[in-house]
Amino acid sequence: MRKWFAKLARTILVISGFVLIPAHAWADPAPIRVGYGVAAEEQLWLMMASPEAAPHKSKVYSMDATRFTGADKRVQAFEAGALDIATVSANGAIFAAAEGVKFKIIASLSRESRRGFYTRFMVKNDSPIKTVADLKGKVIGINGFAGSGHLWTRIVLRNAGLKESDVTLVPIAFSAQLEALKSGKIDVGMFPQPFEQMVKAQGGYRTVYTSKDAAPFEEELMLLIAKDDYLKKNTATVRAFLSDLVTATRLYNQDPKAARKTLIDARQVRISPDVYLPMTDYYRDPDAAVDVGALEKMQDAQIQNGFQSKRVDLKSIVDMSYLPGAAK
Numbered sequence: 001m002r003k004w005f006a007k008l009a010r011t012i013l014v015i016s017g018f019v020l021i022p023a024h025a026w027a028d029p030a031p032i033r034v035g036y037g038v039a040a041e042e043q044l045w046l047m048m049a050s051p052e053a054a055p056h057k058s059k060v061y062s063m064d065a066t067r068f069t070g071a072d073k074r075v076q077a078f079e080a081g082a083l084d085i086a087t088v089s090a091n092g093a094i095f096a097a098a099e100g101v102k103f104k105i106i107a108s109l110s111r112e113s114r115r116g117f118y119t120r121f122m123v124k125n126d127s128p129i130k131t132v133a134d135l136k137g138k139v140i141g142i143n144g145f146a147g148s149g150h151l152w153t154r155i156v157l158r159n160a161g162l163k164e165s166d167v168t169l170v171p172i173a174f175s176a177q178l179e180a181l182k183s184g185k186i187d188v189g190m191f192p193q194p195f196e197q198m199v200k201a202q203g204g205y206r207t208v209y210t211s212k213d214a215a216p217f218e219e220e221l222m223l224l225i226a227k228d229d230y231l232k233k234n235t236a237t238v239r240a241f242l243s244d245l246v247t248a249t250r251l252y253n254q255d256p257k258a259a260r261k262t263l264i265d266a267r268q269v270r271i272s273p274d275v276y277l278p279m280t281d282y283y284r285d286p287d288a289a290v291d292v293g294a295l296e297k298m299q300d301a302q303i304q305n306g307f308q309s310k311r312v313d314l315k316s317i318v319d320m321s322y323l324p325g326a327a328k
């Protein structure tokens with residue numbers, strides 16, 4: 001497995017035209033404080049798990065990575081200056097920007113797309129809930145207020161002639177949603193990958209609505225953000241980090257099962273191989289490029305559904321100049 005990663009990483013570096021940072025820059029790796037989450041970020045986890053997936057790590061930079069089960073705590077840490085780079089949901093990023101939080105979107109990790117997996121909202125097989133119209137008076141688990149799950153749920157409720165006040169929304173960590181659904185604390189659970197795969201493997205659950213029922217267009221899902229001052233002061237470090245992100249993404253896309261096995265072996269993911277390895281996954285752009293057009297459609301949906309009143313100039317907060325191949 002290790003030899004396979006090494007050979008493939010070298011091939012990708014050659015094909016992509018990446019140039020490794022000179023050896024004299026390796027003497028004192030610059031620490032990057034990274035905040036990350038629990039879903040749809042596999043290539044970032046692969047950078048932590050495999051030296052071959054991140055050839056600049058420990059040479060140009062080091063990763064001081066902190067895992068957050070909740071997006072709200074991660075954004076708070078980022079805004080407080082405790083993180084240099086953080087993962088954030090795209091809908092959450094748009095909402096935060098509209099609220100005045102300052103940052104730049106520097107890369108894409110995953111998308112909600114019909115080209116891959118998209119998030120499911122599920123109930124027990126014996127639930128009386130058959131359609132969205134049956135949700136009135138029910139309790140729905142989401143990943144947090146002002147996030148993707150909140151927005152998608154508001155849209156499908158509206159489309160079914162219901163209001164958000166007709167249901168109870170409860171923020172629950174993805175890792176706790178299944179248990180909450182089993183115990184009856186919630187009537188509907190929100191399941192991104194790899195959690196949907198775990199539910200499917202257990203059996204006894206079915207989908208009531210999906211993210212694509214709410215937003216039929218392609219959406220950005222997980223993004224990387226950083227503050228502009230940090231980017232400008234640490235340009236070479238950030239470019240090396242994002243070069244490795246692209247390498248890791250291409251490694252992951254080329255052989256997802258081998259990459260997931262590496263994540264299990266490194267205990268980045270603690271899921272049975274029988275469940276995790278065959279998982280249907282999200283679409284991941286091989287260049288980690290951000291789809292600004294998708295973000296604009298997402299912002300339109302937020303405004304139409306009362307998530308934000310002030311429109312953000314999204315082109316001004318997306319900065320892909322640190323990605324490999326961008327004009328320097």
